[in-house]
Amino acid sequence: MSVTAAREEDLLAIIRDAIGPSLLRRVLVGIGDDAAVWQPSRSHRSAITTDAFVDGVHFLRAAMAPHEIGMHAAAAALSDLAAMGARPLLVTVALGFPPDLRPEELRGLYEGMAAVCTRCGAGIAGGDLVRAPALTLAVTAVGEVRSSNVKRRTGAKIGDVLAVTGPLGAARAGLHLLHDPQALTGALAEEAIAAFRRPLPRWREGMWLAASVHVHAMMDLSDGLSTDLHRLAEASGRGIMVESIPVAPSAQAMALRRGEDPEGYALAGGDDYELLVAVAPRAFPYLASRFRARFGRPLLPVGRVDAESGVRRRTDSGIVPLASTGWDHLR
């Protein structure tokens, strides 16, 4: 049975059930009315971001479980909030469904979104359900951030250390594993699958980093480090010298199997959802050690902000321009 054979009320019942008991903090009106209503914090600013995911463009419905698609869509939106230093509060979802979507797929999509939201302390507060030629999830996430903690892309200063919250490329390895399931085994396969199918936004790390005055700029990595470094350079009007690229073990293994350079592979990998920060150089060692103590993982340096133009990479054969090789939504 497809969802087009169901009544709207039945579909809303499926969605309510998939979302489970509300974890919404301070939400006065949730799903089912014209709009959701919440009590904003008196001491914080509100933050909002919208991300859309389309079958055949951002994911393959045929190759992923519905709850994985839902997790991915919610994680991407919540990762944008993390990059602003905001604590997630609520999410709304515009879901466009093709005529052949089954009710259990609908349930899985919302279960996946709800799972990620719950992990981040947020809840699904509303949305819209419409017919569409391809499965489409447009997720809007709302969060809260202290005014003094808002971290923009424009804030990077000359001399800042650029660092990321984790090694890169594992989600790309997970994508390639779809087409080549024997490529990785054991812990490497686990790492790649988890990164690609069950991403979790770094919202705790984002809030923690945002609270430091030594963090001058922050953004999330969604389209590949090389592409996102260009965005940071452009937004801040600075240059960037890339000095090292932390490659996830699964990305390393997958790149070698494909005959590709592991660093190039990781630079082009989208969906990492790690955070990229620009940190005052004198503060970096102490911040990194506190980060490790707090989160059990290192803050990994990737390069420096400088007064030159564009993004460059230091290699054994000298300094070369770094091309933007990441994911392009428009192609």
Next chain:
Amino acid sequence: MSVTAAREEDLLAIIRDAIGPSLLRRVLVGIGDDAAVWQPSRSHRSAITTDAFVDGVHFLRAAMAPHEIGMHAAAAALSDLAAMGARPLLVTVALGFPPDLRPEELRGLYEGMAAVCTRCGAGIAGGDLVRAPALTLAVTAVGEVRSSNVKRRTGAKIGDVLAVTGPLGAARAGLHLLHDPQALTGALAEEAIAAFRRPLPRWREGMWLAASVHVHAMMDLSDGLSTDLHRLAEASGRGIMVESIPVAPSAQAMALRRGEDPEGYALAGGDDYELLVAVAPRAFPYLASRFRARFGRPLLPVGRVDAESGVRRRTDSGIVPLASTGWDHLR
């Protein structure tokens, strides 16, 4: 040239230009960062709603100007805020574009959305731009409302007068005029075209009505009065007796031309974006006269909330059940 031949920065430049100088109140970070950030009101609650519009389902790209499509999508979302009694503040847009979308169409879409937002005192604060098989606009609108003014669908009381903020069916007549351009002329054609192509949400009326303690429930009419009456009855757990249906002159003329009953035609007409309110009966005459004085239009009674079950209509031949004949998003 299609937008897929353009760089993302060029498209963002088109969007910024189409949106024009920011009218955003209290927005600290707008388009171009990971999330938009604003200062919420200390005395109000925040409200959020998401509406999606898909080419071939909710509109026809081939038959409407891009700015009309944009106006329509923004109006639908802002109308939901109006129905909550909220003042619009900002909007985010997830735009899915087919490969053949032209840059001037992109500009028109955002100009249309910005035009409606500006009329309502809101601004476009962010969003996402992705490839999709059909033109898709998912609009999220955020507004603010005093806690005591929040009007839910659940609040209708037995004996309440149900009334609408304007006559119905004109947008449907405008839709049918696409297929039969000679059907209406002069002022009738103007009315139908304006309702269908250039809808404006009743946000001032919504805020004004929400401020009255005698208004017990409010919702907007987006899918046809007959369908929306069923929703109000279900949400409030009451019955509804329909006594009169205010038909817009253009809907009257179009229905007769099509050999249809004008009231049935208006009952099934979506996209009206009028507000439906349940008002304490003793307060209704005074509220309606103040409404007329304030907005220059009558508040039109359509029926009564009662203790019976379901939605019924009083006709010359007795009381009959009123079927839900409006727009169904799922079919």
